[in-house]
Amino acid sequence: MTEQERLELFMERIRRGEKIEATDWMPDEYRQLLIKLIHMHAVSEIMGAYPEKEWVPKAPSLRRKLAIMAKVQDEMGHGQLLLRVVEDLAKPLGKNREDLIEDIYHHRVKFHNVFHMEARTWADAGVIGWLVDGAAIINQASLLSTSYGPYARVLKRICAEESFHMQHGENIILALAMGTPEQKRMLQESLDYWWESLLFFFGPPEVTPAAERMLYYRIRTLTNEELRQKFLDKYVPRILSIGLTIPDPQLHYDKELKRWIYTMPDWEKFGEIVKKNNGPKSRERIELRRQAHEGGRWVREAMLTKTAV
Amino acid sequence: MxxxxxxxxxxxxxxxxxxxxxxxxxxxxxxxxxxxxxxxxxxxxxxxxxxxxxxxxxxxxxxIYTTPYSSDFFAREMDRKYREVGGYTENGRLWRLFKEKTLTMEEIVSHIEET
Amino acid sequence: MESAEQAQKNEAYLLALRDLLYQLADDELTLGHRDSEWLGLSPDIEGDVAFSSVAQDEVGHAVFYFELLHELGEKDPDRLAFARDLSERKNAVLLERENGDWAYSIARHFMYDVWDDLRLEALTESSYVPLAKGAIKIRREEYYHLLHMHSYFVRLGQAGKEAKKRLELAVKAIWKDIGGIFGFGVYEQKLVEFNIITKPAEELKQRWVKRMQQAFAEAQLTWPDSWEPVQYDGRRGEHSPELEQLLQTMSEVYRIDPTARW
Incomplete structure (x- = not known):
């Protein structure tokens, strides 16, 4: 079979809606795109633990303390599941877990803009749990139909656990929204701070060449803008219902265009954060990951030492 | 290692x-x-x-030893209704001639569980 | 004593029981809190997930003990966890120390878990029935902790080189505080007399030493000489600045408005 024939057969499978498996033949481009996407997803889960981790020791009740620990733990667990998928894809290229983690502090892999931001208050921890997770859930739910089987399977597990995260986030927010004036003020102030990041989350509206290829291979099925619209569909009414003000006077649903109109955020700022790791907390959190990984190397080495049992 | x-x-x-x-x-x-x-x-x-x-x-x-995904290893193309419950739908009609019904596994299990 | 109601009728019994429950609750809460600080920082991702479960278990056990205290007429569990002063805390000082490196965290955890296992065993037939019932459940959950910590402890020691050196340093640091985990505080005698705990502390300590010496041998570590008396006795409410800092952090949000629902 020529390379061309193999490729055609492969694309036929994709078009038929079949799932591709790790051991199947796949075009290099498909493998590279998967690695890029899932590596970023995995690293976002792991780096996503840090902003909330800062609030684990400060959670204001025993129940909240337990719940936020469980939630951050789940995020690490999702990172684990996703890393395993990337590891199997990257193995033929000679990369393993160590390389994939080191890529974070060698700035060779990006992670979601939201995790470059500061979590300043308990309300921020709540908004992360509610809206940042909400955005992530929209994204992950849309990936359930991805053409890559191993990714689809771990996403199924991840989405099941995210349904707990949704309740967890909503519960914190509802407590604040129904709380004292000070709690309400904290919550509004937090939404004001996070709104731009939430719009950033799904990426710029234009379909980049890489995104186009992902759609072509059915790795992804929706564009950035389609996802953002779905997020606004689900979350704007809820945000308004608890008496919060969204800090965008332009924001409204255009019934004729059947889409949300919003003030375009500054996409240059977004690039600065995500591509150059120049967000308010980028350096500090990347350094934490470096310390955890490098600082734990002696443990990993020791655990591998063959010993007399 | x-x-x-x-x-x-x-x-x-x-x-x-x-x-x-x-x-x-x-x-x-x-x-x-x-x-x-x-x-x-x-x-x-x-x-x-x-x-x-x-x-x-x-x-x-x-x-772990594994089969390939896309191969004919799992191919079953011809009719195998003869080995499935669905291959015997006529029993229902035939039993009705004797004023009886098809006996099912579920019925037996629930009968056994009855105390 | 079948219930809180009965226990509350006997002043001396109640005093001793409450003091022990505070020790148990504070031990678990403090260690669980320290464990949770490893989130996102453990040597590998899979281990990070596992360690967090241990942290949650410990805090969960603290919740159980605080609930028992609440039933006995003390304030609600959140107030007990977040709003008691430093001098009211009864945890062993060892557990409030900062995490240090992985060797320190593992060794401390393992040594405490062995102690906790012995203490729980001596509580499974406590005269205070609600405590006895809980001890049986908690001890079953602690099985995994013991197994997990033992695996790391032994492997780090056996690995030699840097790991062993770090473990030896950890043991040395722990030895300064270790004396503080044994003992049941000011009501020790009463607790045993009332059969709230069914074994004297001294006996449990001897058994702890035996079990620990075995583990040291497995890990190819030398058993250090006996420990000095502790600088602070946590069981009597004496604590290091490290606990003060921990409590500051832990109650930061709670203190914004202790009456609010968070």
Missing amino acids: MSADGKVEYGVYEVFVQKSHADHHVHVGSLMAPSPDLAMQLARENFLRRDSAVNLWIVPREY
């Missing part, structure tokens, strides 16, 4: 969970661990944080 260039490299273990004594072990995913005993301990928290189980298997990846 350490790889040739001295990188730390844990082994890959596939994880199988048995939910109850009435179930077989089911594959749930894989993890990296330095040794089988640690793999077992880590599997509990990486895969059973919420669900309960009665047993856990971990198997080094290299011991």
Whole structure:
């Protein structure tokens, strides 16, 4: 079979809606795109633990303390599941877990803009749990139909656990929204701070060449803008219902265009954060990951030492 | 094991969970661990944080033998209704001639469970 | 004593029981809190997930003990966890120390878990029935902790080189505080007399030493000489600045408005 024939057969499978498996033949481009996407997803889960981790020791009740620990733990667990998928894809290229983690502090892999931001208050921890997770859930739910089987399977597990995260986030927010004036003020102030990041989350509206290829291979099925619209569909009414003000006077649903109109955020700022790791907390959190990984190397080495049992 | 260039490299273990004594072990995913005993301990928290189980298997990846995905290994193209319940729908009609009904497994099981 | 109601009728019994429950609750809460600080920082991702479960278990056990205290007429569990002064805390000082490196965290955890296992065993037939019932459940959950910590402890020691050196340093640091985990505080005698705990502390300590010496041998570590008396006795409410800092952090949000629902 020529390379061309193999490729055609492969694309036929994709078009038929079949799932591709790790051991199947796949075009290099498909493998590279998967690695890029899932590596970023995995690293976002792991780096996503840090902003909330800062609030684990400060959670204001025993129940909240337990719940936020469980939630951050789940995020690490999702990172684990996703890393395993990337590891199997990257193995033929000679990369393993160590390389994939080191890529974070060698700035060779990006992670979601939201995790470059500061979590300043308990309300921020709540908004992360509610809206940042909400955005992530929209994204992950849309990936359930991805053409890559191993990714689809771990996403199924991840989405099941995210349904707990949704309740967890909503519960914190509802407590604040129904709380004292000070709690309400904290919550509004937090939404004001996070709104731009939430719009950033799904990426710029234009379909980049890489995104186009992902759609072509059915790795992804929706564009950035389609996802953002779905997020606004689900979350704007809820945000308004608890008496919060969204800090965008332009924001409204255009019934004729059947889409949300919003003030375009500054996409240059977004690039600065995500591509150059120049967000308010980028350096500090990347350094934490470096310390955890490098600082734990002696443990990993020791655990591998063959010993007399 | 350490790889040739001295990188730390844990082994890959596939994880199988048995939910109850009435179930077989089911594959749930894989993890990296330095040794089988640690793999077992880590599997509990990486895969059973919420669900309960009665047993856990971990198997080094290299011991898993697998079929290819797209091959004719699983091909069954011809009619095999003769070996399925659905192949005997006429029984219902025939029993009606004798004023009786088809006997089903569910009916037997529920009859046995009756006290 | 079948219930809180009965226990509350006997002043001396109640005093001793409450003091022990505070020790148990504070031990678990403090260690669980320290464990949670490893989130996102453990040597590998799978281990990070597992360690967090241990942290949650410990805090969960603290919740159980605080609930028992609440039933006995003390304030609600959140107030007990978040709003008691430093001098009211009864945890062993060892557990409030900062995490240090992985060797320190593992060794401390393992040594405490062995102690906790012995203490729980001596509580499974406590005259205070609600405590006895809980001890049986908690001890079953602690099985995994013991197994997990033992694996790391032994492996780090056996690995030699840096790991062993770090473990030896950890043991040395722990030895300064270790004396503080044994003992049941000011009501020790009463607790045993009332059969709230069914074994004297001294006996449990001897058994701890035996079990620990075995583990040291497995890990190929030398058993250090006996420990000095502790600088602070946590069981009497004496604590290091490290606990003060921990409590500051832990109650930061709670203190914004202790009456609010968070």
